[in-house]
Amino acid sequence: xxxxxxxxxxxxxxxxxxxxxxxxxxxxxxxxxxxxxxxxxxxxxxxxxxxxxxxxxxxxxxxxxxxxxxxxxxxxxxxxxxxxxxxxxxxxxxxxxxxxxxxxxxxxxxxxxxxxxxxxxxxxxxxxxxxxxxxxxxxxxxxxxxxxxxxxxxxxxxx
Ligand SMILES: CC(C)(COP(=O)(O)OP(=O)(O)OC[C@H]1O[C@@H](n2cnc3c(N)ncnc32)[C@H](O)[C@@H]1OP(=O)(O)O)[C@@H](O)C(=O)NCCC(=O)NCCS
Numbered sequence: 001x002x003x004x005x006x007x008x009x010x011x012x013x014x015x016x017x018x019x020x021x022x023x024x025x026x027x028x029x030x031x032x033x034x035x036x037x038x039x040x041x042x043x044x045x046x047x048x049x050x051x052x053x054x055x056x057x058x059x060x061x062x063x064x065x066x067x068x069x070x071x072x073x074x075x076x077x078x079x080x081x082x083x084x085x086x087x088x089x090x091x092x093x094x095x096x097x098x099x100x101x102x103x104x105x106x107x108x109x110x111x112x113x114x115x116x117x118x119x120x121x122x123x124x125x126x127x128x129x130x131x132x133x134x135x136x137x138x139x140x141x142x143x144x145x146x147x148x149x150x151x152x153x154x155x156x157x158x159x
Contacts, residue, residue, distance in 0.1 A: 003062035005094070007101060010068060012057040015048035016026050016107050017065045018082075022047070025084035035142050035149075037119070039082055047082075056082075057101045058132045059094050069098035071105065077113035077154065078106040098118070103157065112158040129153050 010018065019042045026039040046071070050056075054072030058065050067085040071078050080102050085094045099114075106114055116134065118125050134155045139148035 005059050005061045005066055005089075006144035007057060007059055007097060010051050010058050010070070012048045014053050014058065014065065015051055016044040018042075018047045018051070018056075018068055018070075021065050021068060022082050022084045023038075028087040029122060031121050034121050035145070038082070038093065042082070043061050043146045050082075054079075057103075057105075058097055059097065067098060069095075069102055069104055073109065073111065074116065076111070077115050078102060078109065078111050080114055080116045083116075093101075095128060096132065099129075101156070106157055113156050114152050115152065115154040117152055120149060120151055125127060126151060 022039050024040045026037045029037070046124040050070050054070060056068060058069035059067040065086075066089040067083065069080055069084075069107065070082045071080050073079070080099065083095055083098060102114055115137075116132070117140065118128060118129060120126070120139070132155065134153040136151045137154050138153060140150040141147065142149045
């Protein structure tokens with residue numbers, strides 16, 4: 001019998017599984033981004049450091065990690081990154097559930113906002129965050145690129 005997917009806090013010893021999931025999820029984006037996502041270079045060590053300093057939440061079925069979101073307190077809010085859902089587990093509301101948990105975490109910490117950075121090339125991801133109540137507050141550009149490559153989105157929690 002397969003265990004039901006359950007939300008749980010990520011621990012530093014989840015880091016290797018998190019790195020494998022992040023790399024496989026970001027390898028299966030709707031569009032191949034230019035430049036390639038730095039998520040493809042995540043390792044157990046880099047994510048162990050992120051989880052230890054910030055934290056995050058995962059969705060697991062038994063021992064199998066299906067989805068995750070990492071966060072860090074930054075710029076007066078909870079920055080959310082590396083949102084990753086196993087390609088075989090998409091379209092089941094996991095991303096939505098993880099962002100809802102990030103919102104609860106920000107409220108527990110009395111932070112007034114969530115923020116994320118999304119590639120402008122990824123229209124589906126922009127639509128996902130818009131549907132979750134985020135709005136664009138700025139654009140950013142990767143070094144060496146002539147035009148913006150990223151949208152900075154936030155969700156206010158104090159409105
Ligand atoms: C983007 C991603 C996290 C979405 O995960 P998911 O669990 O399939 O998303 P959900 O099932 O929670 O979908 C939430 C909503 O967003 C919509 N959505 C999700 N991905 C979408 C896409 N690529 N295009 C259009 N809409 C999308 C869903 O239709 C759903 O809308 P609904 O609730 O009105 O039906 C997943 O596709 C992924 O891991 N992608 C690769 C890594 C990545 O790009 N991460 C985000 C970086 S900003």
